[in-house]
Amino acid sequence: MSEALLDKGYEPREVEARWYRYWLENQLFAAADKDEEKEAFSIVIPPPNVTGKLHMGHALNNTLQDILCRYHRLCGKNVLWMPGTDHAGIATQNVVEKQLALEGKSRDDLGRDAFIDRVWEWRQEYGGAIINQLQRLGASCDWNRERFTMDEGLSKAVRKVFVRLYEEGLIYKGQYLINWCPRCHTALADLEVEHEEKDSFLYHIAYPLADDSASLVVATTRPETLFGDTAVALHPEDDRYADLSCAFVKLPLTEREIPVIRDSYVDRDFGTGCLKVTPAHDPNDFELGIRHGLEQIKAIDDDGRMNAHAGAFAGLDRFEARNAAVAELEKQGLLIKKEELTHSVGHCYRCKTVVEPNLSLQWFVKVAPLAEKALKAVEEGHTRIYPENWTKTYYEWMHNIRDWCISRQIWWGHRIPAWTCKDCGSLMVLEADPEACTDCGSRSMIQESDVLDTWFSSALWPFSTMGWPEKTDLLKTFYPTSVLVTGFDILFFWVARMMMMGTHFMDEVPFKEVYIHALVRDAEGKKMSKSLGNVIDPLEVIDQYGTDAFRFTLTSFAAMGRDIKLSEERVEGYRHFINKLWNAARFSLMHLDRAYENFDEKALSLPDQWILSRLNTVAAQVQQALESYRFNDAASILYRFVWNEFCDWYLEAIKPVLFGKSGEAAMEATKGVLYRVISDALILLHPIIPFVTEEIWAKLPGERGSIMRAVYPTTNWDQQRLAYSPEAEVAMEFLMELVTGVRNIRGEMNLPPAQALDAVFHTDNPFQKEMIHNHGDLMKLLARLRTLEAESVGERPRVSATSIVSGSPIYVLLEGILDFSKEVERLDKSIAKVDKELSGISAKLDNPGFVDRAPEAVVKKVKEQHGELSEKRRQLVANRDRMAAMV
Numbered sequence: 001m002s003e004a005l006l007d008k009g010y011e012p013r014e015v016e017a018r019w020y021r022y023w024l025e026n027q028l029f030a031a032a033d034k035d036e037e038k039e040a041f042s043i044v045i046p047p048p049n050v051t052g053k054l055h056m057g058h059a060l061n062n063t064l065q066d067i068l069c070r071y072h073r074l075c076g077k078n079v080l081w082m083p084g085t086d087h088a089g090i091a092t093q094n095v096v097e098k099q100l101a102l103e104g105k106s107r108d109d110l111g112r113d114a115f116i117d118r119v120w121e122w123r124q125e126y127g128g129a130i131i132n133q134l135q136r137l138g139a140s141c142d143w144n145r146e147r148f149t150m151d152e153g154l155s156k157a158v159r160k161v162f163v164r165l166y167e168e169g170l171i172y173k174g175q176y177l178i179n180w181c182p183r184c185h186t187a188l189a190d191l192e193v194e195h196e197e198k199d200s201f202l203y204h205i206a207y208p209l210a211d212d213s214a215s216l217v218v219a220t221t222r223p224e225t226l227f228g229d230t231a232v233a234l235h236p237e238d239d240r241y242a243d244l245s246c247a248f249v250k251l252p253l254t255e256r257e258i259p260v261i262r263d264s265y266v267d268r269d270f271g272t273g274c275l276k277v278t279p280a281h282d283p284n285d286f287e288l289g290i291r292h293g294l295e296q297i298k299a300i301d302d303d304g305r306m307n308a309h310a311g312a313f314a315g316l317d318r319f320e321a322r323n324a325a326v327a328e329l330e331k332q333g334l335l336i337k338k339e340e341l342t343h344s345v346g347h348c349y350r351c352k353t354v355v356e357p358n359l360s361l362q363w364f365v366k367v368a369p370l371a372e373k374a375l376k377a378v379e380e381g382h383t384r385i386y387p388e389n390w391t392k393t394y395y396e397w398m399h400n401i402r403d404w405c406i407s408r409q410i411w412w413g414h415r416i417p418a419w420t421c422k423d424c425g426s427l428m429v430l431e432a433d434p435e436a437c438t439d440c441g442s443r444s445m446i447q448e449s450d451v452l453d454t455w456f457s458s459a460l461w462p463f464s465t466m467g468w469p470e471k472t473d474l475l476k477t478f479y480p481t482s483v484l485v486t487g488f489d490i491l492f493f494w495v496a497r498m499m500m501m502g503t504h505f506m507d508e509v510p511f512k513e514v515y516i517h518a519l520v521r522d523a524e525g526k527k528m529s530k531s532l533g534n535v536i537d538p539l540e541v542i543d544q545y546g547t548d549a550f551r552f553t554l555t556s557f558a559a560m561g562r563d564i565k566l567s568e569e570r571v572e573g574y575r576h577f578i579n580k581l582w583n584a585a586r587f588s589l590m591h592l593d594r595a596y597e598n599f600d601e602k603a604l605s606l607p608d609q610w611i612l613s614r615l616n617t618v619a620a621q622v623q624q625a626l627e628s629y630r631f632n633d634a635a636s637i638l639y640r641f642v643w644n645e646f647c648d649w650y651l652e653a654i655k656p657v658l659f660g661k662s663g664e665a666a667m668e669a670t671k672g673v674l675y676r677v678i679s680d681a682l683i684l685l686h687p688i689i690p691f692v693t694e695e696i697w698a699k700l701p702g703e704r705g706s707i708m709r710a711v712y713p714t715t716n717w718d719q720q721r722l723a724y725s726p727e728a729e730v731a732m733e734f735l736m737e738l739v740t741g742v743r744n745i746r747g748e749m750n751l752p753p754a755q756a757l758d759a760v761f762h763t764d765n766p767f768q769k770e771m772i773h774n775h776g777d778l779m780k781l782l783a784r785l786r787t788l789e790a791e792s793v794g795e796r797p798r799v800s801a802t803s804i805v806s807g808s809p810i811y812v813l814l815e816g817i818l819d820f821s822k823e824v825e826r827l828d829k830s831i832a833k834v835d836k837e838l839s840g841i842s843a844k845l846d847n848p849g850f851v852d853r854a855p856e857a858v859v860k861k862v863k864e865q866h867g868e869l870s871e872k873r874r875q876l877v878a879n880r881d882r883m884a885a886m887v
Contacts, residue, residue, distance in 0.1 A: 012546030413451030595702030599672025
């Protein structure tokens with residue numbers, strides 16, 4: 001470890017690369033498989049997609065995880081942060097298919113095996129990109145244990161789980177209406193469908209009764225699906241149709257007749273109260289069709305084109321067929337009217353294609369029995385969710401859960417371990433590939449072509465990554481994990497499913513606590529999106545401001561349950577904090593010639609006692625904040641301590657002592673305190689800003705190794721060395737209040753900082769008099785006073801400015817210091833300038849055209865400017881009146 005002085009300026013890029021390399025080379029992130037002496041702490045990373053690129057969600061999520069891991073290491077725990085990536089079936093297949101398209105090929109040209117080989121090649125070449133980006137962020141994962149959801153061990157776990165669930169009757173194959181992406185050619189889970197408001201039409205179509213006596217008018221947004229209609233439904237208590245005698249209607253544009261049924265599901269208040277029932281193309285109609293035994297007619301094929309059931313419209317794209325069908329309905333006089341409508345339309349979360357409800361033979365998990373265990377685990381407190389309001393959401397999802405469609409019609413992923421015998425038709429679900437049919441001995445078998453939903457393997461992540469189904473030491477030591485840090489968007493996708501699989505296969509919850517963080521939005525609070533052009537790239541921010549400034553910004557705004565409004569200006573602001581810490585450390589190191597293990601308590605000054613007491617309190621507060629996931633509180637406490645208390649007050653207060661003006665004993669004691677405070681402050685800050693703290697730590701005198709091997713202050717307190725002193729805090733608070741009062745007067749009177757002033761403090765309070773007597777020299781130094789006298793309460797000096805300090809007035813004598821007439825003149829000009837600006841802004845705000853038409857953010861900004869200028873004017877007028885009274 002070097003003991004050279006710090007460079008004049010902090011250059012993050014070189015420092016970050018050097019220290020991350022050092023941490024890796026020295027295995028400082030590595031966890032022990034078992035350690036009887038240390039308490040275990042573990043986190044599994046929410047595995048980013050292998051196709052992924054670091055975005056703000058990743059940056060926030062992994063910064064918070066890293067803070068927890070670094071903090072618990074400093075507390076002496078055996079910490080495992082399990083890293084890895086997800087194979088991301090649909091997303092990865094899409095990427096490789098796009099590559100092939102550029103070569104003029106498709107996956108079908110290659111065939112399944114060759115295509116899978118091609119995906120593995122892509123993964124080897126590009127799949128580690130996001131891991132490198134997480135390392136840029138400072139993530140202290142145990143990279144020796146990096147896992148991939150398609151690794152051999154994890155694949156073995158997936159097969160074992162699938163087979164066991166099948167044998168328990170919890171996995172089955174059946175016809176069901178699923179969300180289908182015609183572009184990706186695969187089923188999608190409900191939560192993989194993104195809904196977006198779209199402008200469309202509500203079409204009112206006449207369905208003539210079979211006896212031609214009248215028509216029933218139905219309203220639909222999807223007239224192209226009428227070719228799959230198998231009934232028209234009415235509410236049984238709808239009086240409008242009480243006398244309807246005809247039991248069938250003629251299905252428009254077809255030669256078919258379909259029945260009229262009655263069901264209380266029908267909304268009597270919507271449209272005419274007549275509902276077209278299309279069991280193969282609408283999830284609610286599917287359930288209605290089952291209740292009434294209706295035929296399921298699929299009129300749209302897997303490519304999103306009309307099939308033979310659509311008659312003359314067969315072969316048309318579904319949206320082309322809509323327009324064509326509407327034109328023909330209008331021609332035949334069956335289109336009653338067309339209304340404009342805005343409604344929610346489902347899109348594939350990967351390729352953004354409009355999703356088609358599709359009747360299909362799929363594999364499902366019967367989740368109700370699994371959900372029951374997972375619900376009970378949270379209700380009984382085995383897993384706690386923060387913030388608490390997400391617990392209610394978790395309960396609602398689990399109580400209303402539907403069977404989980406786990407099959408996907410793609411090639412990349414865990415292929416379903418099911419085989420069908422070509423000779424006897426027997427279905428075999430096995431962990432190992434069979435050599436022959438288990439029923440008839442035939443070697444002629446075909447494996448299921450579908451792969452499993454990506455979330456199926458991810459649901460096993462907390463235990464499959466630790467070696468399950470083998471009973472490993474890693475699993476014994478670190479399962480269940482301590483906490484899961486994740487975004488609310490995958491609370492059901494991933495968290496609920498991990499809870500179901502963990503409680504079922506491990507008989508224990510997968511994590512004791514779940515922390516749900518909020519979104520990172522832009523400065524105006526809008527969600528970041530490419531279409532809005534407001535996306536902030538984390539890597540660009542890191543390149544410009546450094547990782548530590550970026551991490552501190554995210555942490556400072558990571559309030560529980562509240563979205564983060566991020567701007568580069570805020571990151572720049574926290575870069576100033578990093579520089580402030582650097583400069584404070586640089587100054588301190590100039591005076592620390594050795595490691596100070598002890599100091600003479602009798603020689604400690606008031607600032608020494610105060611800063612030690614504050615360090616004591618701050619360490620405990622930060623620990624409490626991190627333990628309860630109040631990351632923003634931890635950051636703000638440390639910010640105030642370092643910037644305000646340590647830099648602005650303590651370092652300024654001890655400068656005379658460090659330069660020997662108080663004697664050798666006092667200087668040595670203060671150096672000991674300074675060494676202790678800077679050391680412990682670096683440890684407290686390290687989880688949030690790891691790079692700059694490691695760099696400064698390395699320059700501190702003494703051979704102590706990496707800061708990652710340090711001990712968190714509260715876990716090893718020497719009460720004599722780090723004692724809480726309320727007396728010192730009260731005394732120092734008074735001193736700071738007095739100095740601040742004088743500084744405020746300087747500011748209000750526009751007096752230069754170097755201007756020597758005289759002050760009189762009027763008090764009859766014994767404590768205050770004693771403070772002036774004992775610490776007057778320090779007060780004069782910090783307030784830049786020539787004299788400071790304590791007198792009994794009396795008349796105010798004739799020409800003076802006043803500030804109230806702990807209920808008593810301090811008077812700064814101004815006779816001969818200021819030309820009050822000129823100051824009044826100067827302030828009048830400033831007030832006039834502000835009045836002019838206020839007049840222009842007020843005119844804008846009084847203009848209804850501006851307030852009503854300008855963007856909300858612009859109006860808000862103008863109102864803020866008006867408020868700031870109004871406050872500025874108030875202060876200027878107050879100062880001017882004060883000056884005028886002294887003329």
